[in-house]
Amino acid sequence: xxSLKDLKNRIASVKSTRKITKAMxxxxxxxxxxxxxxxxxxxxxxxxxxTVMTGLASGAAGSASAPRLLSGTGSDQTHLLxxxxxxxxxxxxxxxxxxxxxxxxxxxxxxxGKTVKILTVGKKGRDVIKRDLGEHFVEHVDxxxxxxxxxxxxxxxxKDVLAKFDGGEFDIATIFFSRFENVVTQHxxxxxxxxxxxxxxxxxxxxxxxYEPSExxxxxxxxxxxxxxxxxxxxxxxxxxxxxxxxxxxxxxxRNAGDMIDKLTIEYNRSRQAKITNELIEIIxxxxxx
Amino acid sequence: MANVQFDLVSPERLLASVEASEVQIPGxxxxxxxxxxxxxxxxxxxxxxxxxxxxxxTDEYVVSGGFAEITAKGVSVLAEQALxxxxxxxxxxxxxxxxxxAAMKSAEEVFKNEPGPVDxxxxxxSDMVAMGGHIGLTSN
Numbered sequence: 001x002x003s004l005k006d007l008k009n010r011i012a013s014v015k016s017t018r019k020i021t022k023a024m025x026x027x028x029x030x031x032x033x034x035x036x037x038x039x040x041x042x043x044x045x046x047x048x049x050x051t052v053m054t055g056l057a058s059g060a061a062g063s064a065s066a067p068r069l070l071s072g073t074g075s076d077q078t079h080l081l082x083x084x085x086x087x088x089x090x091x092x093x094x095x096x097x098x099x100x101x102x103x104x105x106x107x108x109x110x111x112x113g114k115t116v117k118i119l120t121v122g123k124k125g126r127d128v129i130k131r132d133l134g135e136h137f138v139e140h141v142d143x144x145x146x147x148x149x150x151x152x153x154x155x156x157x158x159k160d161v162l163a164k165f166d167g168g169e170f171d172i173a174t175i176f177f178s179r180f181e182n183v184v185t186q187h188x189x190x191x192x193x194x195x196x197x198x199x200x201x202x203x204x205x206x207x208x209x210x211y212e213p214s215e216x217x218x219x220x221x222x223x224x225x226x227x228x229x230x231x232x233x234x235x236x237x238x239x240x241x242x243x244x245x246x247x248x249x250x251x252x253x254x255r256n257a258g259d260m261i262d263k264l265t266i267e268y269n270r271s272r273q274a275k276i277t278n279e280l281i282e283i284i285x286x287x288x289x290x
Numbered sequence: 291m292a293n294v295q296f297d298l299v300s301p302e303r304l305l306a307s308v309e310a311s312e313v314q315i316p317g318x319x320x321x322x323x324x325x326x327x328x329x330x331x332x333x334x335x336x337x338x339x340x341x342x343x344x345x346x347x348t349d350e351y352v353v354s355g356g357f358a359e360i361t362a363k364g365v366s367v368l369a370e371q372a373l374x375x376x377x378x379x380x381x382x383x384x385x386x387x388x389x390x391x392a393a394m395k396s397a398e399e400v401f402k403n404e405p406g407p408v409d410x411x412x413x414x415x416s417d418m419v420a421m422g423g424h425i426g427l428t429s430n
Contacts, residue, residue, distance in 0.1 A: 212333035
């Protein structure tokens with residue numbers, strides 16, 4: 001049975017925890033709004049880009065001279081997994097879910113005898129991956145100093161990935177990130193970026209374009225941009241998901257702390273009452289004995 | 291005169307969406323002006339100044355690269371980096387030049403025996419310098 005003083009201290013400590021989680025929740029809510037706005041703002045670009053790319057890619061995919069970024073290297077031996085997670089924890093299952101998806105994907109590939117290389121973005125994912133798949137870890141991109149993700153960040157990651165591709169270090173690249181659905185649901189997603197995949201539009205209105213300088217040159221120029229665009233979109237989705245996950249995790253924590261305070265307060269009142277009753281009994285029985 | 295729907299988007303935001311009477315585009319193979327009824331064209335961009343003429347006057351934007359999709363009814367410019375000309379300062383320009391120079395350096399390292407990418411990078415720098423000269427900024 002804890003003493004009254006212990007209980008009082010306990011209540012005070014849970015109260016201050018609740019204050020912290022409440023504050024974190026509100027900060028996450030504000031950041032979520034900003035992250036969502038950023039994701040929203042990038043959508044027109046991504047959509048139009050994909051429309052044009054789909055048209056171009058479906059025309060070029062059949063030809064033998066298609067760029068390697070589109071047709072692949074002809075092998076699927078070496079896989080590069082780009083695992084994107086958050087820089088910070090305390091956001092529920094967000095980091096764990098992405099890492100879990102990446103890990104199961106990697107193990108499946110390894111079981112098939114493929115070579116796996118892993119590039120991580122975000123500190124939390126690196127820690128998990130290094131522990132479980134340390135020998136496959138090749139590189140880490142640090143974004144901890146970045147406050148707002150800009151296209152520039154995505155470009156530098158894309159440049160890195162493309163340089164590895166040109167250097168023949170891998171055949172297929174897949175990115176792992178969390179797709180933002182709403183504050184309570186985020187889906188860990190894997191999406192292949194090299195070779196580029198576009199859903200063929202069946203009988204879509206593919207108007208005949210003139211290409212300048214030439215169809216091949218335009219395609220060769222756009223494919224690397226496509227990689228950067230996809231990475232950028234994934235980073236933005238991830239940022240929104242992270243804040244959403246943190247917000248709901250902190251909301252839960254705040255509620256739990258509230259429940260705990262109620263319970264502890266009841267216990268505190270009961271034991272105080274018990275003590276008073278005890279004292280009264282002692283006084284009365286003392287008086288009666290006289 | 292009929293107008294075309296002009297959209298300028300960068301990965302980070304939608305910069306402009308107006309009804310324009312003509313749009314001057316810095317295409318990779320040379321400038322072109324798109325008006326209503328233009329043949330459907332997709333062109334890549336070089337760093338340069340994009341000029342949009344609409345009922346409220348003329349707007350100018352600085353773009354660093356990307357591509358434009360032109361149809362009879364509209365022009366969509368998807369720029370890698372774009373900003374209104376008024377926001378183009380010497381610092382931004384210097385940064386762009388520095389980026390391009392870094393890209394050229396890495397191209398020189400990666401493609402030692404292939405002149406193609408290195409030449410492309412060199413052209414990018416000269417395009418940028420030319421653009422700077424056009425809007426009154428100098429590179430050092």
